[in-house]
Amino acid sequence: xxxxxxxxxxxxxxxxxxxxxxxxxxxxxxxxxxxxxxxxxxxxxxxxxxxxxxxxxxxxxxxxxxxxxxxxxxxxxxxxxxxxxxxxxxxxxxxxxxxxxxxxxxxxxxxxxxxxxxxxxxxxxxxxxxxxxxxxxxxxxxxxxxxxxxxxxxxxxxxxxxxxxxxxxxxxxxxxxxxxxxxxxxxxxxxxxxxxxxxxxxxxxxxxxxxxxxx
Ligand SMILES: [Zn+2]
Ligand SMILES: [Zn+2]
Numbered sequence: 001x002x003x004x005x006x007x008x009x010x011x012x013x014x015x016x017x018x019x020x021x022x023x024x025x026x027x028x029x030x031x032x033x034x035x036x037x038x039x040x041x042x043x044x045x046x047x048x049x050x051x052x053x054x055x056x057x058x059x060x061x062x063x064x065x066x067x068x069x070x071x072x073x074x075x076x077x078x079x080x081x082x083x084x085x086x087x088x089x090x091x092x093x094x095x096x097x098x099x100x101x102x103x104x105x106x107x108x109x110x111x112x113x114x115x116x117x118x119x120x121x122x123x124x125x126x127x128x129x130x131x132x133x134x135x136x137x138x139x140x141x142x143x144x145x146x147x148x149x150x151x152x153x154x155x156x157x158x159x160x161x162x163x164x165x166x167x168x169x170x171x172x173x174x175x176x177x178x179x180x181x182x183x184x185x186x187x188x189x190x191x192x193x194x195x196x197x198x199x200x201x202x203x204x205x206x207x208x209x210x211x212x213x214x215x
Contacts, residue, residue, distance in 0.1 A: 008036075008052055008056075013178055014092045033058070035056070036056055084132075087132070088137075133180035134184035137181050162186070163185070168201065191207050
C-alpha cells in the first residue's frame, strides 16, 4: 500500500500525536497549511482520515524567528527545534513497522531479552513515536527541576531525557489514546526515580515543590 494511503489510515494514537504536535506549533504562533488531495484541510477535522490520500502537503511557517523574541537562542537551535516539531508531527502518521528492537540494542527497560512478539514490537514503536511527539512539545528539559543533560554534560548527553507517563500505562484502560501533550512529560533520571518512589507516582508539581523548597 502506498505510504500516503497508510498515513491517511494512521491509528488513533498516531492521529492524536499529529494533532497534539501541530496544535502545539500553532500555540507557538506558527501557521500550518495542510492540503489533502489539493484541498485546504484542518488538522482537527475528523473527516481527513481514512480517505486514501493521493496528495498530501504540509507546510509550517513561523515568522519573526529572527527578531530575538525567543529568549536569545541561536538561530541554529531555533531551526533545530522547529524541525524537530515538524518531524515529530509527521512521524506520528508513519505506519508502525515491526523492528527488531533487541537487535538494535534499544529495548526499553522491562522488555524481556530477545522478545520478538509483534504486539510488543508495535508497542515499542508506538512509544518511540509518542516520545518524539512529547519531546517536540515539551522540550528536552526536566519538567520538574529544569535539568538539561546537554547543558550539564555537553555534547555526549545532549538530547538525553526520560519520558514519564503521568498516569501509569497499567492504569490506562484498553484502547486509551495517549495525548503526548497531557499524558507525557520529560523528566531527568533523578526526578523520574523520585516520581516512582510513590504509587501512584508523585505529581510533577509535588516534585518541583520538593526541589524548590530546598533551593
Ligand atoms: Zn529533574
Ligand atoms: Zn515514569
